[in-house]
Amino acid sequence: MxxxxxxxxxxxxxxxxxxxxxxxxxxxxxxxxxxxxxxxxxxxxxxxxxxxxxxxxxxxxxxxxxxxxxxxxxxxxxxxxxxxxxxxxxxxxxxxxxxxxxxxxxxxxxxxxxxxxxxxxxxxxxxxNRPERNADCTKPVQLAVAARAGLRVPETLITNDPAAVAPFAARCGGHIVTKVFGSIVHTEGGKRGQLYTRRVPPDQYNNPRIGLTAHLFQREITAKAYEIRVTAVAGKLFPVAIHAPDGPARLDWRRNSSSLTHTPVDLPHDVIRGIHTMLGGLGLVYAALDLIVDSDGTHYLIDVNPGGQWAWIDLTRESITLALADLLEKGTL
Ligand SMILES: Nc1ncnc2c1ncn2[C@@H]1O[C@H](COP(=O)(O)OP(=O)(O)OP(=O)(O)O)[C@@H](O)[C@H]1O
Ligand SMILES: [Mg+2]
Structure with a gap:
């Protein structure tokens, strides 16, 4: 290197x-x-x-x-x-x-x-991006701005009330996941672990530990066909489809990134429009977005990472490098 x-x-x-x-x-x-x-x-x-x-x-x-x-x-x-x-x-x-x-x-x-x-x-x-724009881009803010921009967002519940979980799960057909608000890296007693997206089984809905802090629950997109990572640089979008084999990476691709394949993909026009509106609303020049596409082609926006990595995707590395260099060199949008 x-x-x-x-x-x-x-x-x-x-x-x-x-x-x-x-x-x-x-x-x-x-x-x-x-x-x-x-x-x-x-x-x-x-x-x-x-x-x-x-x-x-x-x-x-x-x-x-x-x-x-x-x-x-x-x-x-x-x-x-x-x-x-x-x-x-x-x-x-x-x-x-x-x-x-x-x-x-x-x-x-x-x-x-x-x-x-x-x-x-x-x-x-x-x-x-402006650091305050990155800091403002919390999960509750990004999901709300995405939904207002016309993007489909899976039903989401934020609560520290264990009693609120079962009714929400019922509204989601009994399939919900939980994910963390901040970094997925968790270190305790010298051990480092990762808090991946997890299914929440019915016997956990009423877990009193839910009351210890805020949690985010979301309808699980059970008919996941593939995922899309869209890297956005000053209005240019670089989408790549991510295909995970059956196994743990099907629910969360980060569990086995070496098993993934990446292919070029086009985004539907209404999704492109929604992404531009959302990024304008969040005031982000750069962002890495995660979407899920289900078996009937519906695109769900699930995550906005204002500091997300991009060099790990071979397909788009060169074009993103050039787009960022152009932008920094020019100094204007
Ligand atoms: N509602 C959902 N249904 C099915 N799979 C999901 C759902 N939400 C997230 N996942 C899966 O979990 C993985 C990570 O998703 P996501 O980016 O939303 O998690 P995160 O913890 O918010 O990530 P980050 O660490 O980037 O903030 C992806 O593989 C995604 O498909
Ligand atoms: Mg993510």
Whole structure:
């Protein structure tokens, strides 16, 4: 594999592209190699570089914009030159071990107020995506916006009331699943597990542990024909059908990703229209969407991942790389 592109060094131009992601992000590398080949200078950093390895100095100018620089010893961006920000997968700000836990919490809150605040206020900058848009894209919000956009969404119940589950399951023909609101990775007692989509059997409907926190239940699409991953980049859609063999991956393809096959697929016009309306409503320039297609061809929108990965799908990797590079280079929609 080619080495990870760190910084584009070609030319003497000040970078107009700011890329914020973790140090060894192979997905970002595809786009950064493309930008390097095009001679588009960028500065790549991670929030974990702040404040130890990077410095932000910004002063409010009379015209009402922050001027100054964010960078490390060698490279960085002039705040007045930035045209696009790729907020890909940053990790957290990091602080010296010598600081106490309360000090670090305070320092993190200071950094969080300053860095995205200053960058987010710069006028005329294209964000892929604005961090607050990503944060707003919770499951309840995305499903509601999708349904309002005319997309089919499976019936969904959110509750911490065990008594609400059985009547909902009855309305869903007795087939419901549950999935988590946040990351599926769960670590407990040193063991790391994944909280995949699970069927909820009738003897669990009344489980008192449901009362311990909020849960999401959804009608199971039992006649699942195949799934679609749609990667959206500034209005361009890159759909791929995902076919899982019989077995655990039929319910949740993440259970056995090596067993999957990917094929090109077209989306119906009304689904395309719904996706554009939904992404406009969510304010997302980039998103990876999950859809289920049932045996009669109905498309169900089930998930919107504003930071979803895309380089793992061979069929669309090259076109998504080019679409993201075009967008970051251009700095406008
Ligand atoms: N209502 C459903 N009926 C049948 N299968 C479902 C349903 N909802 C999700 N799945 C399956 O579970 C898998 C993951 O779905 P989904 O992306 O909705 O889960 P998630 O936990 O929200 O994912 P993420 O981790 O990306 O947020 C997919 O294979 C999908 O088909
Ligand atoms: Mg998903």
């Amino acid at each position: 080619a080495p990870s592109p760190g910084q584009s060094t070609r030319g003497t131009k000040t970078p107009r592209v700011l890329v914020i992601t973790y140090a060894l992000d192979p997905t970002a590398d595809y786009v950064l190699r493309e930008l390097t080949d095009r001679g588009v200078p960028f500065w790549r950093t991670d929030l974990a570089d702040f404040p130890g390895r990077s410095t932000l100095t910004a002063e409010l100018r009379t015209e009402g914009r922050w001027g100054g620089r964010m960078g490390d010893e060698l490279r960085g961006v002039d705040l007045s030159e930035v045209r696009s920000v790729w907020w890909r997968k940053p990790t957290s700000y990091s602080f010296p071990d010598t600081m106490s836990e309360p000090e670090r919490r305070f320092a993190a809150s200071q950094a969080k107020g300053a860095v995205p605040g200053v960058l987010g206020s710069l006028p005329g900058v294209l964000w892929v």
